[in-house]
Amino acid sequence: MAEKLYKNTSVKYDLAAGISYVIDVEVTNGELTLDEIQAYVDHGLEQHKSKVIDRLVINLDGDFVDLKYHFADVPFDRIRRITGYLVGTMDRFNNAKRAEVCDRVKHDVG
Numbered sequence: 001m002a003e004k005l006y007k008n009t010s011v012k013y014d015l016a017a018g019i020s021y022v023i024d025v026e027v028t029n030g031e032l033t034l035d036e037i038q039a040y041v042d043h044g045l046e047q048h049k050s051k052v053i054d055r056l057v058i059n060l061d062g063d064f065v066d067l068k069y070h071f072a073d074v075p076f077d078r079i080r081r082i083t084g085y086l087v088g089t090m091d092r093f094n095n096a097k098r099a100e101v102c103d104r105v106k107h108d109v110g
Helices: 034-047 095-103
Strands: 008-014 020-028 053-061 064-071 080-082 085-087
Touching (some): 008 034, 020 034, 034 053, 034 064
Antiparallel strands (some): 008 020
């Protein structure tokens, strides 16, 4: 029995600690088996370890394959230096450190 061929599909990828996400895959100019699609997804995960792949477009062109990986947005937290500490928020400061923040003198720039 021949393997099923796909043009569009989603691949579930499991991270550590039971966390998983889905990568949407689009195949243009042809069809691929699920094993071939998984191999391209695995290649992207290996090449881009520090990024989260959101979508993959596989463009078939004869003997050549163009892979275009789309990455998920990374939330950015503002980091400030407050009373000698690099922090994003003051929610973990104790009462003394909060008082120090309130008492500090802010200088004008310019």
